[in-house]
Amino acid sequence: MEPQSVSITTEYIKLEALLKLANLVSSGGEAKCLIQDGQVSVNGQVCRMRGKKLRPGDRVAFAGRELTVQ
Template sequence: MEKIHLKDDFIKLGQALKLAGLVDSGVEAKIVIQDGKVSVNGAAELQRGKKLYPGDVVSFGGKEFQIEK
């Protein structure tokens, strides 16, 4: 599982998808999130601004990554 390392206390879901290289832009992130294609900790997430903290696991397109401090 890929890891995303935080510089701050949290990262927003749309930013995390871009950082992980799973989407190319904020617009693409917004679309896939609103379409219910992204899950956080096993539950579909529809908010692009959802704050992710260390330990959270994001799944999209058959790939997963975990947030770490």
């Protein structure tokens, strides 16, 4: 599957905010649970830090979808 690009206008975006911005979750609470359950990976590594700062070039995988921060 082709990665979906998500554009940000700041230096970074937090992981939970990226999942909400990309409409992969409906709330911050849902994002928190999924991240803490180890269902999200960042640059190929499982990430359990919902406040993880993502910068352009970072790749996030969740539920069979892949996002690239632009």
